[in-house]
Amino acid sequence: xxxxxxxxxxxxxxxxxxxxxxxxxxxxxxxxxxxxxxxxxxxxxxxxxxxxxxxxxxxxxxxxxxxxxxxxxxxxxxxxxxxxxxxxxxxxxxxxxxxxxxxxxxxxxxxxxxxxxxxxxxxxxxxxxxxxxxxxxxxxxxxxxxxxxxxxxxxxxxxxxxxxxxxxxxxxxxxxxxxxxxxxxxxxxxxxxxxxxxxxxxxxxxxxxxxxxxxxxxxxxxxxxxxxxxxxxxxxxxxxxxxxxxxxxxxxxxx
Numbered sequence: 028x029x030x031x032x033x034x035x036x037x038x039x040x041x042x043x044x045x046x047x048x049x050x051x052x053x054x055x056x057x058x059x060x061x062x063x064x065x066x067x068x069x070x071x072x073x074x075x076x077x078x079x080x081x082x083x084x085x086x087x088x089x090x091x092x093x094x095x096x097x098x099x100x101x102x103x104x105x106x107x108x109x110x111x112x113x114x115x116x117x118x119x120x121x122x123x124x125x126x127x128x129x130x131x132x133x134x135x136x137x138x139x140x141x142x143x144x145x146x147x148x149x150x151x152x153x154x155x156x157x158x159x160x161x162x163x164x165x166x167x168x169x170x171x172x173x174x175x176x177x178x179x180x181x182x183x184x185x186x187x188x189x190x191x192x193x194x195x196x197x198x199x200x201x202x203x204x205x206x207x208x209x210x211x212x213x214x215x216x217x218x219x220x221x222x223x224x225x226x227x228x229x230x231x232x233x234x235x236x237x238x239x240x241x242x243x244x245x246x247x248x249x250x251x252x253x254x255x256x257x258x259x260x261x262x263x264x265x266x267x268x269x270x271x272x273x274x275x276x277x278x279x280x281x282x
Contacts, residue, residue: 032062033084040075041221050085055134056093057108063138064112071120077228078220079119081142082126082209088151091133094271097162102259106165106251109134113166113247116141117240120229122220126208127151127201132189137166140174143232144215145201146208147192153200154189161267161277165254169246173239175200 033046045066047053063081070076083089096105116123116138125139127147132154139145139153147153155164155171164184171180175198183190195201205211220228258264262280270277 030062031056031059032066034062034066034070036070036073038077038216038221040073041077041225042216043070043073043076043079045079045081047081047083047089050083051087052090053083053085053087053135054093055089055091055109055138056096057105060108060112064108064115067112067115067119075225076121077223077225078121078216079123080126080209080212080216081123081138082212083128085129087129088125088127088131089133089135089138090130091135091156092137094160094268097268098272099259099265103255106254109137110166110247110251113137113141113170114240114244117236117243119143120232121225122228122232124212124216126212127153127192128208130189132156133164134166137164137170140167140170140200144212145195146203146205146212146215147195147201148206148208149192149204151192151195151208152189153192153195154187155183156187156189158185158187159267160271161261161263161265161279162258163254165250166247168250169243171200173243 031049033048035044037044092109122144123142124144125142127139127145128151130152131139133156136153136155155167157164168184171183179198192201192204196204203211262282267277
């Protein structure tokens with residue numbers, strides 16, 4: 028059985044490639060989260076590295092995090108591990124690029140939102156549908172207001188709607204659109220990142236995110252507590268998750 032993430036180095040050691048490799052859904056479960064975090068830890072200190080590109084096998088980037096692992100008894104460990112990965116990406120010493128095709132939902136969009144540069148197809152669908160399951164997106168609650176402003180972030184977080192790559196570009200959520208986002212990301216790397224001094228690029232990446240990382244880390248801890256000790260104590264959070272797993276209509280109790 029192959030691993031949940033394929034990893035390799037190219038561009039003469041300057042680019043780390045990571046590929047979510049469990050199509051079609053590329054669900055971000057504990058194994059995939061651990062593999063991604065391990066790859067950042069293993070390669071981040073490489074002095075020649077100038078960038079990371081995360082893409083996905085299959086037609087979709089990711090349908091999101093594992094719903095099963097959101098259930099009581101597992102959600103605390105799942106959130107802790109996933110949020111550690113989010114902070115790892117935020118603190119990446121080199122720019123992280125994301126290439127998005129198809130669906131990029133829930134935890135998939137949270138993962139992408141922590142990166143520096145997002146490349147998507149015009150037809151891609153991006154969204155935070157967690158509210159439809161009676162829960163909310165902790166990392167996105169911290170990241171989206173930083174990326175696209177509070178009003179646009181609240182629209183996505185409260186409605187749970189998905190937007191196209193075209194609308195995501197207009198919001199400032201993605202960097203550019205292309206029918207081949209992997210090729211677009213590689214072209215960006217070759218033109219703008221590869222020629223730079225690796226050491227200077229690391230200082231520039233750190234400087235750009237110095238206060239951002241501190242803000243998100245502080246808010247993420249508070250939001251995680253709100254999720255685990257507030258939301259997950261309600262009937263409707265459990266009902267929404269259970270109904271999704273059982274493939275039935277939800278029966279909200281409003282408490």
